[in-house]
Amino acid sequence: MAFNQLAKDRPRLLIVGGGYVGFTLAQQLQTRIKESGGVVTVVDPNPYMTYLPFLPEVAAGNIEARSAIVPHRQHLKDCELIGGRVxxxxxxxxxxxxxxxxxxxxxxxxxxxxxxxxxxxxRTFPIEGLAENAIGLKTIEEAVSLRNWFWSASRSPR
Ligand SMILES: Cc1cc2nc3c(=O)[nH]c(=O)nc-3n(C[C@H](O)[C@H](O)[C@H](O)COP(=O)(O)OP(=O)(O)OC[C@H]3O[C@@H](n4cnc5c(N)ncnc54)[C@H](O)[C@@H]3O)c2cc1C
Known part of the structure; x- marks a missing residue:
């Protein structure tokens, strides 16, 4: 089992996903719900919220990857955090x-x-070869892959 259930007998607000919506909601409700005897539980495979509008900046090398993420543990201190996928x-x-x-x-x-x-x-458009060869821009890993690809392409001899 991936975690020890700490809040067994408390009413639980369960948030599936700690991205922009889940993170913001949890941040706003966590203290009030804790004070009233309940618990906010956030489930996400990632321990951080990715701020997607910054991904093009990461891919372009303008900002560090760490500047586009917000760690759950640091900002959701009154929540129960579960690393996993519903x-x-x-x-x-x-x-x-x-x-x-x-x-x-x-x-x-x-x-x-x-x-x-x-x-x-x-989702990809139905363009031949796109799904197999293109890199998406939805995760930090994809943004870093694109950035690295641009860097190595710019260093290759023509
Ligand atoms: C490159 C890019 C640029 C953007 N720029 C802008 C912009 O300039 N302005 C703007 O308004 N919007 C922008 N957007 C859109 C905006 O980022 C999204 O609308 C917003 O992130 C949606 O928030 P969300 O919480 O619904 O989803 P997300 O932020 O994607 O979060 C979803 C979370 O759910 C988790 N998750 C998924 N499945 C499960 C599961 N089964 N169990 C548990 N957790 C799960 C994921 O790990 C993720 O953390 C941009 C999007 C992209 C991709």
């Missing part, structure tokens, strides 16, 4: 199934209220 939601029983980042067996987590803030999926 794989299914059982609305009738108010539980989710989570695959932890340690790749252990899935575990169930109950919730009282749920916010689904998992973002969007990148």
């Amino acid at each position: 794989e299914s939601i059982d609305h009738a029983n108010r539980t989710v199934s989570i695959r932890g980042i340690d790749q252990g067996p899935n575990f169930e987590l109950p919730y009282d209220e749920i916010v689904i803030a998992g973002g969007s999926m990148t």
Whole structure:
């Protein structure tokens, strides 16, 4: 199991995804909910929020990759943070199934209220070869890959 459930008996607001929406919501509600006896739980495979509008700046080499992310642990101190991916939601029983980042067996987590803030999926246009050869611009890793590719291309002899 990927984490020890600390807030077993407290009403839980479960936020699926700690990106822009999930992070902002958790940040605004965490203290009030903690003070009223509940808990905000954020589930995300990444321990940080990626500020996507900065990715082109990272790809262009104008800013460091670390400037485009906001660590959850530093800013969501009153939240319960779970490193994992929500794989299914059982609305009738108010539980989710989570695959932890340690790749252990899935575990169930109950919730009282749920916010689904998992973002969007990148789709490609139907252009031949695009899906196989292009690099997206949705994650820090993709932005760094693009930046490195530009750097090595600019150093290659013509
Ligand atoms: C290159 C780029 C530039 C942009 N520029 C602008 C701009 O200038 N102005 C503007 O208004 N908008 C801009 N946007 C759009 C804006 O960034 C998005 O609208 C915003 O990030 C959406 O927030 P979100 O929380 O819905 O999704 P995201 O920020 O993508 O967060 C989704 C989170 O959910 C997590 N997640 C996904 N699936 C699961 C799961 N199953 N379980 C748990 N967690 C999961 C992901 O790891 C991620 O952390 C830009 C987007 C891109 C890609």
